[in-house]
Amino acid sequence: MTTIQTRYFGAVPEEVGLSIEFPAGLPAFERERRFLAIEHPKTGPLILLQSMTTRDLCFLALPVAAVEPAYRLQMSPEDMKAIGVDESAMSSGDSLAVLAFVVVEPDGRISANLMAPIVVNRENRCAVQSVRWDGVYAHDHHLSLTASGLAGEETACS
């Protein structure tokens, strides 16, 4: 049993989450390759992406569909190859999990990076942060948490 040191939960067995691998790391974190995707009853639809090598590195992510239900994924051929998928996997959608990193700003506003989603190939657990070139979605798509629910807001970029 492998134990992972986590930012929020102390030492946990690896089995509490799903381990995923980023063959090329992530922009600004190129050496971070292995993450444990953890979901916790108290944090709902949020997925915590805990680095398996750096205890204090734990990203927050949401499924893109929770942020933008009509999200259309576009990946470069290089990114598809990096995780071992092809066009048919993209259109069927079942073999991929698509997440967006969430930023909580000091003023409490939260935003999701829809421009560079995390795409996970469920079959081999390989992942890539696939940076779009088409300018369709914002890197800081603001979310509002109001009485009427989780909603995306228009920003200057979108």
Next chain:
Amino acid sequence: MLVIRRRAGESVLIGDEIEIEVLDVAGTQVKIGISAPRDVLILRREVRVTAEQNELASRSLPFASLVNLFEKMKHSPQAPETRGDKGR
């Protein structure tokens, strides 16, 4: 910003060691070739923006903030369903 017009096959020099050549122009897309020393970083702008967002996203939050945030999400009428509900 210095603005220059170039056609396919023409190039621009930056300093002594960097050359940018327009290789091809097709519709709205330009193919650019960049020659630079290995230690010069060359990035699509969006990748730099993503790196900056990742730095922001990596800041630690107290667990209580996360719980608070997602209490709000769960209790809203259109809250996304959690993993257990649909088995996605």
